[in-house]
Amino acid sequence: MVGGLTVSEIARAFLVPETTMAQRITRAKAKIKAARIPYRVPEDGDLAARVDGVLAVLYLVFNEGYLASSADADPVRADLTAEAVRLTRLVHELMPDDGEVVGLLALMLLTEARRGARVSAHGELVTLDQQDRGAWDRALIEEGHALVQERLASGLPPGRYQVLAAVNAVHTDAGDARDTDWPQVVALYDQLTRLDPSPVVALNRAIAVAELDGPQVALALVEELPLDGYHAFHATRADLLRRLGRSAHARAAYDRAIELAGNTAEAAYLTRRRDELGP
Structure with missing residues (x-):
């Protein structure tokens, strides 16, 4: 654990597989040990x-x-x-x-x-x-x-x-x-x-752009981002597609966001929004 967080929680924060993060932490510990870096207040x-x-x-x-x-x-x-x-x-x-x-x-x-x-x-x-x-x-x-x-x-x-x-x-x-x-x-x-x-900053900027220039402009920005494994990417796409009346595409995006979302409250919200979609 680092800072009270598990390896899986840290991995999700960095958008990398848990095995990758575990290897990074192991290498860091080995480097500290090999360099004999003392544990003390700087x-x-x-x-x-x-x-x-x-x-x-x-x-x-x-x-x-x-x-x-x-x-x-x-x-x-x-x-x-x-x-x-x-x-x-x-x-x-x-x-x-x-x-x-x-x-x-x-x-x-x-x-x-x-x-x-x-x-x-x-x-x-x-x-x-x-x-x-x-x-x-x-x-x-x-x-x-x-x-x-x-x-x-x-x-x-x-x-x-x-x-x-x-x-x-x-x-x-x-x-x-x-x-x-x-x-x-x-x-x-x-x-x-x-x-x-970073792509995450670009995603958050696109969310703001949607409020200023509309969902179509924002969706074009979002579609370019390499964030397929990030639930917030799909949740944002789903909301923009919903606002554009593209219900079938929005439903698929909600499904993917729900699949990736670990937080129960967020999954519940996304599920309700998906189920409220029209035909």
């Missing part, structure tokens, strides 16, 4: 060189807690999100001027603020546009917004976590989903794409 001068890896692990733990990838776990694991936030606060205390540390903390707080509205009483995922915003934690949102503003005021170029935090700040600033500043969200994803030109 000196202050070593923190900057190691912080990126620490933040990546903390974000991995948080994401697994916010939307568990295993059908054997609760859909939302508050123990993991709380621990990830706690540890990120500690890193922030150690490195208060590191922009990416501030950005990750803000991102976690703004995401955690929505946890109470994430799953319905019937155990089904509630998408962002359908969530009861009155159930969001306003104290966490205010703290997250303050951190985002702090980084904006610095005038320094933002990193990946800071841009993601800014995206979440836009979402949590809207009192109603219809009030979301989608041009700003797309602009932030454009900025994020330059920092992290």
Whole structure:
């Protein structure tokens, strides 16, 4: 286990087979042993060189807690999100001027603020546009917004976590989903794409583009992405196809998304959406 996560949970987060991730972890352990790297708290001068890896692990733990990838776990694991936030606060205390540390903390707080509205009483995922915003934690949102503003005021170029935090700040600033500043969200994803030109970032950008330019434009962007083994890719395709009235194709995409989805609440949501499709 790494950070309280199993090998299979880590593998799903990195979109690779479990055997591949197991081999990577084994090689890393062997390298540490061969190099006789000691297990100790790093000196202050070593923190900057190691912080990126620490933040990546903390974000991995948080994401697994916010939307568990295993059908054997609760859909939302508050123990993991709380621990990830706690540890990120500690890193922030150690490195208060590191922009990416501030950005990750803000991102976690703004995401955690929505946890109470994430799953319905019937155990089904509630998408962002359908969530009861009155159930969001306003104290966490205010703290997250303050951190985002702090980084904006610095005038320094933002990193990946800071841009993601800014995206979440836009979402949590809207009192109603219809009030979301989608041009700003797309602009932030454009900025994020330059920092992290990954297919997953491109997928999230396409979701925002759908709200701005329509499902047809977004679908053309999605179809180009090499994410066949990623459930969110098929769920996004299914929703776009549904909005375009292409029910048969949408049903097939929902089927594939349900097959790949490990989270029970997400699978329940996708199943209902599929079953609501017309002929």
